[in-house]
Amino acid sequence: MSSSYEILDPRFSKLIVGHAQLERLWTGGRWVEGPVYVPAARSLLWSDIPNDRLMRWDECDGSVSVFETPCGFHNGHTTDGEGRVVACEHGRRRVSRLDHDGVWRALATRVGGRRLNSPNDVVVRSDGSVWFTDPTYGIDSHYEGHRSPSELEGRCHVYRLDPSSGAVEAMVTDMVRPNGLAFSPDERVLYVSDTGSSHDPDLVPGVRAYPIGADGRPGAGADFARVPRGVVDGFRCDSNGNLWASSRDAVCVFTPDGTHIGSIPVPEVVSNLCFGGPKRNRLFITAQTSLYAIYVNAHAATWTDPDEE
Numbered sequence: 114m115s116s117s118y119e120i121l122d123p124r125f126s127k128l129i130v131g132h133a134q135l136e137r138l139w140t141g142g143r144w145v146e147g148p149v150y151v152p153a154a155r156s157l158l159w160s161d162i163p164n165d166r167l168m169r170w171d172e173c174d175g176s177v178s179v180f181e182t183p184c185g186f187h188n189g190h191t192t193d194g195e196g197r198v199v200a201c202e203h204g205r206r207r208v209s210r211l212d213h214d215g216v217w218r219a220l221a222t223r224v225g226g227r228r229l230n231s232p233n234d235v236v237v238r239s240d241g242s243v244w245f246t247d248p249t250y251g252i253d254s255h256y257e258g259h260r261s262p263s264e265l266e267g268r269c270h271v272y273r274l275d276p277s278s279g280a281v282e283a284m285v286t287d288m289v290r291p292n293g294l295a296f297s298p299d300e301r302v303l304y305v306s307d308t309g310s311s312h313d314p315d316l317v318p319g320v321r322a323y324p325i326g327a328d329g330r331p332g333a334g335a336d337f338a339r340v341p342r343g344v345v346d347g348f349r350c351d352s353n354g355n356l357w358a359s360s361r362d363a364v365c366v367f368t369p370d371g372t373h374i375g376s377i378p379v380p381e382v383v384s385n386l387c388f389g390g391p392k393r394n395r396l397f398i399t400a401q402t403s404l405y406a407i408y409v410n411a412h413a414a415t416w417t418d419p420d421e422e
Contacts, residue, residue, distance in 0.1 A: 117378055125366060125375030128355065133408045135379065138170055139177045140403035144257070146347070147234070148397045148404070149190035149198060150389025157389055158198065159399050160187040162257045165204070170404060172390070177404075185209075186251060186258045189234030189293075189347065189385065199243060201232035203251025203258030208232050208243060208274065221245070221274045224281045227264040229272075231257075234293050234347060234385075238300060240329070241276035244284065246291040246305065271305055284331055285323060293347040293385065296325075297369070298354055298414040303331050306345035306358070320345050320358065320367075338367045347385030347399075351411040357396065359383035364398060379405060388413035 118129055142161035145168075149158050155172040158180055166182035186204035193199055198211040199220070206229050208221040220243060222229060231251025236244050248269045251258030271285035271294060285291060289309025296303055303323045319339035323331035338345075343361025350356050354369040363376040364383055381400035389397050393413035398405040 119363065119376040119378065120374075121376075122368075122372065122374035124368065128351075128366060128409055128411050129375070129377070130408050130410060135377065135405055135407045138175070138404045138406055139168070142168070142402045144384065144401060145399040145404060146384045147187060147189040147201070148385055148387045148389075148399050149192060150387055150393075150397065151192065151196070151198060153196050157387075157397055157404075158190060159397075159404060160184075160190070162186055162188060162203065168404075188232070188251070188257075189245075191235050191237055193237040193243075194239070194241065199235050199237060201235050201245060203231040203233075206231055206251065206258075206261075208235060208245050220279075221272070221281050224265070224272060224283070230263050230265060230269060233291075236294055236296060238296060242329075243274040243276070244271065244294060244296075244303070245274070246271050246294055248290040248292060248308070250290075269309075271303075285334065287334060288321075293320075293345060293359070295348055295350050295356070296414075297350055298352060301325050304337060304348065304350070304356060305334070306348065308344045308346060320348065320356070322371075338365075338371045338373065340365045341373075343382065346383070349387055350414045351388065352414050353411070354414075355411065357386060357411075359385055359398075364396070377407060 143163035147160040157170045167180040167184040169180035170177050185202040187200050189201045191199050200209050207219050209217045230247045230249045233246045252261040270283040271291050273284045288307045292308045293306040306320045320337045321334040322337040323334040340360035346359045348358035356367045358365050363378045365376045379400050383400045386398045396409050
């Protein structure tokens with residue numbers, strides 16, 4: 114499967130490998146999401162949400178297997194400072210963590226005594242705090258969860274889970290359907306996408322940037338980037354602060370100032386992505402029914418070259 118890059122700025126040429134091929138590693142899902150690379154297991158996990166299963170790709174032999182089913186309609190994933198997988202579960206309407214003993218344990222289920230809507234995507238900050246989005250996609254129908262009324266009266270926010278007290282507090286409240294999120298490498302900016310344009314025609318789809326103050330709280334957000342087609346679902350930052358974002362038919366790359374410098378075309382609707390591999394320079398992409406991957410000249414924001422240590 115070839116990759117015909119869309120180069121809009123010379124800076125993009127430095128981030129791609131000219132002869133690298135976009136590879137389809139697996140297909141057979143209904144709507145795949147939430148890729149997360151697990152270094153200790155040399156594997157990648159991702160969600161096949163409507164089929165209520167968590168999939169696993171083995172980096173050593175390329176095999177794909179069902180990691181867990183049913184899994185509570187998982188969506189987004191990340192890893193914490195100890196390498197544990199943190200998940201957003203539509204079905205159980207919670208954020209959970211896979212501990213070292215192999216047991217999923219709930220981290221967040223309620224806010225203000227009311228059940229969360231259906232946590233969607235998640236990141237863990239270096240201080241151990243867990244930040245997650247909570248739109249209603251998992252309770253809107255039985256396709257990606259269990260149809261249920263919102264106990265939050267339809268309010269969809271970005272929340273922070275305090276690692277010490279376990280308290281859940283709304284951090285971003287000006288979005289219709291907050292979806293993907295990521296911190297800049299220095300954690301001074303929180304990026305959040307809003308897929309609410311499918312519900313509100315007056316809303317401009319894209320990513321907003323929220324400066325993080327000295328108190329660890331986000332300030333007023335501002336429009337950061339828009340993709341040329343579709344909406345932004347999931348995204349990640351590389352070690353230089355470039356943002357790699359999903360769109361209808363490509364992964365779009367933006368510099369820290371929001372300039373769209375190029376894209377990697379993908380033959381299906383892109384849902385999410387992450388960096389992985391031994392040197393974190395392989396971009397894994399979930400897109401509608403399939404898992405794709407391509408090598409790039411960029412690394413995950415948290416990656417450190419062992420030769421430089």
